[in-house]
Amino acid sequence: MTSYDTNALRGLVQSDRVHKDFYINPDVFDIEMERIFGRIWLFVGHTSQVSNNGDYLTTTVARQPVIMSRDRDGKVHVMFNRCTHRGSQVCLEQFGNTKRFECPYHAWVFNNDGSFAGAPYPKGYADGFLDKEKLDLVKLPRMEIYRGFVFVSLSKDVPDIDDFLGPMKDHIDAFCDRSPEGEVEACAGVFRYRYDGNWKLQMENQTDVYHIMFTHVSTTDEDGKQFRREGAEEDEAGKVKVLAKNSRLDDQWEEHPLGGHRHGHVYMGRFAMDKKNSGPVYDRYKASMEKAYGDQAEENMTVRTHNSIFYPNWSIQHLTQHIRVMNPISVDCTENIIIPLKLKGAPEEMWHAALRSNNNSHSPSGMVMSDDMEVWVRCHEGLKTQSTDWVILARGMNEKFSGDNTGSYESHGTSESGARNQQLAWVDYMCGQG
Amino acid sequence: MPAINSWPGSIICVAKAETETNAVLAEVEKYLYREVRLLDERRFEEWTDLFAEDGYYWVPAYPNQTDPYKAVSIFFDDRQVMRTRLSRLDHLNIHAQKPPSRTVHIVSNIEIDEKHDVEGEILVHSTLQMMEFRLDKQTHYGGRAQHLLLKTDDGFMLKWKRVDLINCDGVFEPLAIPF
Secondary structure (H helix, E strand, O other), X not given: OOXXXXXXXXXXXXXXXXXXHXXXXXXXXXXXXXXXXXXXXXXXXXXXXXXXXXXXXXXXXXXXXXEEEEOOOOOEEEEEOOOOOOOOOOOOOOEEEOOEEEOOOOOOEEEOOOOEEEOOOHHHXXXXXXXXXXXXXXXXXXXXXXXXXXXXXXXXXOOXXXXXXXXXXXXXXXXXXOOOOOOEEOOOOOEEEEEOOOHHHHHHHOOOXXXXXXXXXXXXXXXXXXXXXXXXXXXXXXXXXXXXXXXXXXXXXXXXXXEEOHHHOEEEEOOOOOOOOOOHHHHHHHHHHHHHHHHHHHHHHOOOEEEEEXXXXXXXEOOOOEEEEEEEEEOOEEEEEEEEOEEOOOOHHHHHHHHHHHHHHHOOOOOOHHHHXXXXXXXXXXXXXXXXXXXXXXXXXXXXXXXXXXXXXXXXXXXXXXXXXXXXXXXXXXXXXX | OOOOOOOOOOOOOOXXXXXXXXXXXXXXXXXXXXXXXXXXXXXXXXXXXXXEEEEEEEEEOOOOOOOXXXXXXXXXXXXXXXXXXXXXXXXXXXXXXXXXXXXEEEEEEEEEOOOOOOOOEEEEEEEEEEEEEXXXXXXXXXXXXXXXXXXXXXXXXXXXXXXXXXXXXXXXXOOOOOO
């Protein structure tokens, strides 16, 4: 048994601060794996990553190796990557296409829907044993697909996905509806990288407007302008002013919209300084959107949120056009998977620009991610000291929240309200109110 | 960006340097050694200036890529992105490089591609390693490199440099210095 009972866990999170053990204690991490990652909906991948029948990919869900596959009838499955005989992983390729998975140990064979297809020398088993025993690759207890986003749960007993996502479903819709075909496509592979720090440091960072102009100051030129992130035709014209020339905390940041919902989901609004695209490519995009959506086109084309951060560990980055998954490996190691998304039916030039933007900002050499990762690693190391036990997240405690009784709220600026909302959900899950 | 024409079919295209004159090979070697030395000496502006105006530097994130617009890339920099990236390395507050990485690049197995028969161009295959040291950690990268050199009156100019790392689709820690 661990030393953390419910009261001790509850004591780690106070209204304006959290205890360092929240980030660095391995026992706390083990409880998180069980009570958070083991009990709620987790994002595993997008159906377009296995677009053809027989396609598969391998990944991990809460540290457990899984296979996501599309069977010969086009149905998507997510199953544990574990032979039902002696336990070997049956597939180690990152992705591919196959009719069957064959275990390397004794050549037990499974169809691409996970069903058991046979074992060599069946006469060695008692009559009917192989038929009676449940030998299919074991599916994850629950799976749901919403607009191509595949969710799984490690527990059968999980709240309804609609209830879990709540108003965040609109954020998935908003992203997909920017495509003239209403679909996004993960067709460019993924980036993978890791940092030596706790997963929550990154989750909190994604909702942190306060750090942008300091952590990322080296990505701006003398005028405080940053290279453009959104797929644009002319980079120079579309540069974004991240810093005002002579003031570091410009009003534009304090007005920045933030918000969140119950279950720990949060979002950042669109940056005021992000300009809309213009030019001939954009005009073609607009025409195809108008054809598809009529009067609704302008609304659908407007990117209203910079990012949407889904508890516990994934986000949609609307402007840079990717899904980000933060897979906890251990209390002090986190692996990121970056999955760029194409807006199906939009001009190819826009996709090329988005792809290049992802290369520049969020590849392993990405100019934005690398400074963030440096900071998380330094935080994790610093938190190990006996200097002080508490991490202060009091910024914006003095602001007036506009909230409702469903747990949704709107906030703004450089407030740390997003991290606090995630921490409230953490307490609920860890202490049994989830 | 320039249109990507056709990449040589295989990156392991073996060429016979023997048939080239030793003089050209020596010149190419000298150029490649200097090219990576500029990176090790942090002479980033001079390194960028090796590239033609429409030149680019490409490190694919998957093996056997033929088109940088078909999949993500670890680096796919035209000169504008190169300038942004490399001038950032001299920024006083580039936290990911405080303290900065020290690197040593090792180029070897240099071969001139005999099949590449375009007037004024030399396609070079080599193996490339980079040792990087930062914060008590030493990391070793390795892969195959290709350089497309343009012959000019002032010597060679780089049309493109491509590096295929053996761990290109692996899990990375942050990278700052080009390979």
